[in-house]
Amino acid sequence: MENKPLKKSVINLYGLPSFGFQLFVTVELMFLAAFLTDYVKLPLQIANALLLITSIFDVIWVPTAGIILEKSNLRWGKYRSWLLIGPPIGAIFYTLQFSQVSNNDMITALVILIGFVVSHLVFNTYYSAHIAMNNALTTVREERNKMASNRGMLNALGSIVFSYFGVKAVTQLGIVANNPVLGYTFTVIIVGILMTLSYWIYFGITKDYANNGTEKQSGKTEKMTVKEMLHQLIINPPLIGLMLVELGRYLGKFIILGMSFYYFKYVIDDLLGLAIFMTGLTVVNFFAAMIAAPIANKFGEKKTYIVSMLIFIAGLLLVWALPLEASTFKVLMFIAYIGFGMPDSLSVAMYSATVDYSEWKTGKNARGFIMSLLTFPIKTSNFIKSIIIAAVLASVNYVADMPSSAELIQGIKNGFALYPAIIMLIGVILMSFLYTLTPEKLDEMNEEIAKRKKG
Secondary structure (H helix, E strand, C coil), X not given: CCCCCCCHHHHHCCCHHHXXXXXXXXXHHHHHHHHHHHHCCCCHHHHHHHHHHHXXXXXXXXXXXXXXXXXXXXXXXXXXXXXXXXXXXXXXXXXXXXXXXXXXXXXXXXXXXXXXXXXXHXXXXXXXXXXXXHHHHCCCHHHHHHHHHXXXXXXXXXXXHHHXXXXXXXXXXXXXXXXXXXHHHHXXXXXXXXXXXXXXXXXXXXXXXXXXXXXXECCEECCCXXXXXXXXXXCCHHHHHHHHHHHHHXXXXXXXXXXXXXXXXXXXXXXXXXXXXXXXXXXXXXXXXXXXXXXXXXXXXXXXXXXXXXXXXXXXXXXXXCCCCHHHHHHHHHHHHHHHHHHHHHHHHHHHHHHHHHHHHHXXXXXXXXXXXXXXXXXXXXXXXXXXXXXXXXXXXXXXXXXXXXXXXXXXXXXXXXXXXXXXXXXXXXXXXHCCCCHHHHHHXXXXXXXXXXX
């Protein structure tokens, strides 16, 4: 089926669902552990078990959501339909995740677990559907890059908005309800409504493009078996390379965020500056997303990605090697973080390219499954970073409020900067060999795919 040319609104508002989703999911990213231990007041053993079990499900649901997406074909478009039906279902069960329905710890934990498991399966599916539309809506590389860049900007904007309004909402709504737990519940309801509306708006905008990227054989939409989907990983080196470098990039980010408290407290003695630092990273991410698309369109996604990552790595190595004061450290990290933000805005378009590679090589399109894998490195790295941070703290025999020492400072600097830099450098090297897709190669592949379909 030949795709219709895209309206500017479809391109420019592609990131709107990501804005709503970021408002929505940041509640969990910032507060889930504290909600379990300090508000619902679950015993530490139960809270830790919940965090472990939910992290495992979070990883498993990524390929599962991709399989569901590929197997489904609803009436409003293979991918577009999920923008309509998924968000309200996800929001309802997400609310259960931040609720206390009983004074019995086990019942409360079970309801939270059910809320997490169901909501994450659903929102992994509709999130992946939205990401897949980058590939389905257009084959024009510049349009894909522009859409991916807009997603990066609005994604960062969602984090900025929540960091200001969301944190206040949790507190103020808890005071109004005279119940801190309800402060979280009501906040989740509000962000759930906003998230749903953002997806529905884009659903409406894309009405004329519901079947873009959908191929039919004998009057029925072509579907792949689970075996064929998994086979896409084996025959797609660019996808493997991209996932590995993304794993390193996100692992580096999460370790840095997780170690920042210790760095500010013990290395530069500026704990009050931590909030400014965190907000500054998000702002840098937003502006990096603004410049990513034009640079990638001129020099190519792979070159832009690699150079950006090398900037990030170089900045971390300088932080590790040099004794820096608080202000100098922040400036250097803000410059270095541009190297994280630009790839963050290019990854969607680069995953789209691996979909094209897969179709070119096998003759089958596994768009939904492959695009769903975008979150796999994120979920996996978030799980691994907890293990690494625990190992770093154990290596210096860390105890809360312990006196600073040269050994402690060096251990924290290693964890904050050296280890992430090494991990990301390995990812960049692997990606440079495996991700062989260039703008010229993509044009050739898409031309050949188009000829096959006409034939």
